Amino acid sequence: MSILSALLTWLLLYKYVALFAIVYAGSALLPLPVNAALLAVGAFSGEHYFNFWISLVVAVAANCAGDLTAYLVTRHWGEKVTHALRLDRFRFFGYLGEELRNDAAITVFLTRQAGYLSNISNFLAGLVEVPFLTFFFFDLVGNLVEPPTALTIGYVFGSYWSNFSLPFDVATGIIAVAVIIFVLARISRSIARKYDPPQSGAGQS
Amino acid sequence: MPHSRRPDQERKIIDWIIAGLGILLALLLFVLLLQYESLRQDEAIRARTEWFVNAFRDRTGSATASAATIQSWMTFDYLDRAFGLPQTYLQERLAITDPRYPKLTIGEFAEDNHAAASSTLNAVRAAVEAYLSAPPSAASST
Incomplete structure (x- = not known):
């Protein structure tokens, strides 16, 4: 039995408790097929086995709770991890931290739609100490986009929900790659601004 | 102040990674387009969409799953x-x-x-x- 089949069985047996557990675990740490599960729950809602609005509230709450868990873990223990892994020796890590703090709003919001990149960004946000309220607000706003989209697609297309699982994953992959490009481009520009040669005539040493 | 070559090298590496990711992004967009076309041409999906639109308008009936x-x-x-x-x-x-x-x-x-x-x-x-x-x-x- 595949992981997804097992998750779907749990959803049918334990409903909202299973939904909360699966979405929470997926957003906190584990690489679970959460999008596929949400598509399925949307389809189950169309068949009145789940309530759409209760499912939406549960999914958003679980997503936020999982994201905050990952963020707070690295926020609390991040410095020790950074020293243990000697990440602070790498200049790129410094650039990345600075960029994530400067563009926290947009990166937190966009990575909520970016599949597994969301998990990585939760840990990084805590590690580089993105302000809590900034993280929480844009995490909540971002989580009001992806779960409802998945649930709605499942609701509309019913038993054909599985046809949309791969396209949905590809779309989140596109967003993930676009966010990484954005962050790297900003870092590249930041390096250029810091280390560009001074204008001639501006003084020399 | 002497200018370090390392930041330039770092920028080049980052720019090459961006270029590679750009190619990956284009490929993913192409794959998504192919999947969209496949879904659009799927008879069952089209029938389901029509049913849903009608059900939404008329608020009647329920689709029986196959x-x-x-x-x-x-x-x-x-x-x-x-x-x-x-x-x-x-x-x-x-x-x-x-x-x-x-x-x-x-x-x-x-x-x-x-x-x-x-x-x-x-x-x-x-x-x-x-x-x-x-x-x-x-x-x-x-």
Whole structure:
């Protein structure tokens, strides 16, 4: 039995408790097929086995709770991890931290739609100490986009929900790659601004 | 102040990575476009979309799922709800004695009977199709 089949069985047996557990675990740490599960729950809602609005509230709450868990873990223990892994020796890590703090709003919001990149960004946000309220607000706003989209697609297309699982994953992959490009481009520009040669005539040493 | 070459090298590496990711992004967009076309041309998806639009406008009817979409991970109580079956229909039809019924999956039912999952699945699908094709009985309740 595949992981997804097992998750779907749990959803049918334990409903909202299973939904909360699966979405929470997926957003906190584990690489679970959460999008596929949400598509399925949307389809189950169309068949009145789940309530759409209760499912939406549960999914958003679980997503936020999982994201905050990952963020707070690295926020609390991040410095020790950074020293243990000697990440602070790498200049790129410094650039990345600075960029994530400067563009926290947009990166937190966009990575909520970016599949597994969301998990990585939760840990990084805590590690580089993105302000809590900034993280929480844009995490909540971002989580009001992806779960409802998945649930709605499942609701509309019913038993054909599985046809949309791969396209949905590809779309989140596109967003993930676009966010990484954005962050790297900003870092590249930041390096250029810091280390560009001074204008001639501006003084020399 | 001497200018370090390292930041320039770092920028070059980052720019090359960006270029590679740009190519990956283009490929993913192409894949998504192909999948979109495939979904658009799928008869079942198109029929479902039309049904939904009509149901949304007229607020009438409910789409009955096809028995072909039944999978081994589904529970019997879910099948009852999805296909509008009486709660004991499948239990009687398939002679299910497991006390966990209806919170029992088709896969678990197959294991109870030491039967192949595929043959049990086909039996369930046939039972559901038989119910759907028979005229509904009067005053059925769920």
